[in-house]
Every structure is written in C-alpha cells, then in structure tokens.
Amino acid sequence: MSRRAVFSACAAGLAVGVAAIPAGAFTTGHAAGTHTVTLHEHLFHPATLNINHGDRVRWLWRDGETEHNVTFRGFHSRTQAVGSYTVRFTKRGTFRYFCTIHVSEGMKGKIVVH
Numbered sequence: 001m002s003r004r005a006v007f008s009a010c011a012a013g014l015a016v017g018v019a020a021i022p023a024g025a026f027t028t029g030h031a032a033g034t035h036t037v038t039l040h041e042h043l044f045h046p047a048t049l050n051i052n053h054g055d056r057v058r059w060l061w062r063d064g065e066t067e068h069n070v071t072f073r074g075f076h077s078r079t080q081a082v083g084s085y086t087v088r089f090t091k092r093g094t095f096r097y098f099c100t101i102h103v104s105e106g107m108k109g110k111i112v113v114h
C-alpha cells in the first residue's frame with residue numbers, strides 16, 4: 001500500500017530514472033548508524049554496546065591528559081589522550097576490547113553486533 005503511494009508520488013513529481021533507484025531504499029531496510037563510546041575515568045561508557053552489522057562505533061577520549069587505547073584482537077587505536085577512533089562492524093558476533101594500559105583496572109568493553 002505505502003509502496004504504491006511512493007511510486008505514484010515519484011512518477012508525478014520526478015523523472016523516472018531518478019525515482020526508480022531510491023524508491024526501494026525508502027520502504028525497506030534500515031540506515032546504518034553511528035554509536036559513541038566515551039573513554040572517561042579509566043572506563044568505557046557504555047562497557048557493553050549492542051549494534052547492527054554495518055554500524056559504526058566511535059570512541060571519544062574524554063579523560064583529561066590520561067592516555068588510553070582501544071585494543072581488539074587484530075586491530076587497535078593509537079594510544080592517545082585526545083581524539084577519536086571509529087570502526088565499522090560488518091560481521092555479527094561479540095567483539096571484546098580493552099585498554100592495554102588500564103586493563104587491570106577493568107577498562108574493558110565489548111561490542112555485540114547483531
């Protein structure tokens with residue numbers, strides 16, 4: 001029902017070549033999102049994050065002059081006190097990570113990709 005409405009609206013207002021491509025994008029699926037994890041007080045906030053595959057996670061350093069890193073098995077950020085680190089997760093699963101400097105203090109997290 002809604003799909004028919006989209007097509008008729010496009011046919012009336014837009015060139016056929018333009019309407020044919022995006023019509024399906026408006027009616028199915030979801031847009032990939034970006035999620036934020038903050039590094040603060042020697043912890044990751046939130047420590048557990050659930051996302052959809054294809055989404056991005058952006059870590060933001062917000063712990064003054066204290067240096068941290070985001071270390072997964074196989075990839076990692078720089079060790080830094082300011083800035084951000086962004087990863088796009090394309091595979092489903094649970095991905096654990098930690099800060100190598102403060103792991104003994106419990107500075108660990110996980111990304112659960114659905």
Ligand SMILES: [Cu+2]
Pocket residue numbers: 042067068069099100101102103107
């Ligand atoms: Cu750290």
